[in-house]
Amino acid sequence: MVLAHGGSGSWTHWLKVIPLLEPHFELYAVDLPGLGDSAMPPAPQTPQSSGRVLASGIRTLIPAARRPHLVAFSFGAHVSTFAAAELGDWIASFTISGCAALGLPQGPGIPFPKEASTMTEAEKMAVHRRMLEILMIVDPARIDDLAVHLQAMNIRRARFRSRPFARTSEIADNLGRVRAPLRAIWGDKDQTAWPSVERRLEVLSTHHPELESRIIPNAGHWAMYEQPEAFAAALLELLAPL
Secondary structure, three states: OEEEOOOOOOHHHHOOOHHHHOOOOOOEEEOOOOOOOOOOOOOOOOHHHHHHHHHHHHHHHOOHHHOOEEEEEOHHHHHHHHHHHHHHHHOOEEEEEOOOOOOOOOOOOOOOOOOOOOOOHHHHHHHHHHHHHHHHOOOHHHOOHHHHHHHHHHHHHOOOOOHHHOOOOHHHHHHHHOOOOEEEEEEOOOOOOOOOHHHHHHHHHHHOOOOEEEEEOOOOOOHHHHOHHHHHHHHHHHHOOO
16 A cells, blocks of 8 residues: 655654554555655656656556555645556555645635744744644644654655645546556545535546545544544555455
């Protein structure tokens, strides 16, 4: 199984769910181009060029006969849609969680706080905690020190800026080229899923009427961190027949 993280993130987006999936799959949790410890993609630096890098990496590391499952979160789904289209039958399935780029209108945004060089370390960590409250985790009680640390480290290492691509329709436009069966998992209170999670699933099913999905109760955008047991159980259930 290949795990592709979200925007301004790294493989650590999957940290809490990895131990739950390891008994069932050999896992490859990647750093996408320009994020985490990975180099920038070749020019032009777009989700498509990043997708070519991801597809090349999968072909290099995993033989076609093994047919890995590709699971992608948020911006990782944008990159992975291009990769999945290129890989064809090399992958056994494609699972999307919490993506944008579906051609849907964006909801009213809340300004994101940012670090300033004049801040103390405690003030900087407060900025990243607030960012998690706004965008990633619906229950503030689940924002632990580890989540804040991961958010801060990921933001500081991010060089590829994914937000401008979220308003496109590139995932919806390219899903028709993806031959692998499509699955989806969403947090029911995902702050990015405007106007509704159900509307997003409708778009995904346009080119993939076989789509099967699960909605995680009381979970936000970063559902695999906020509700790892529920997320892992949903993923295993969706992939069991494949």
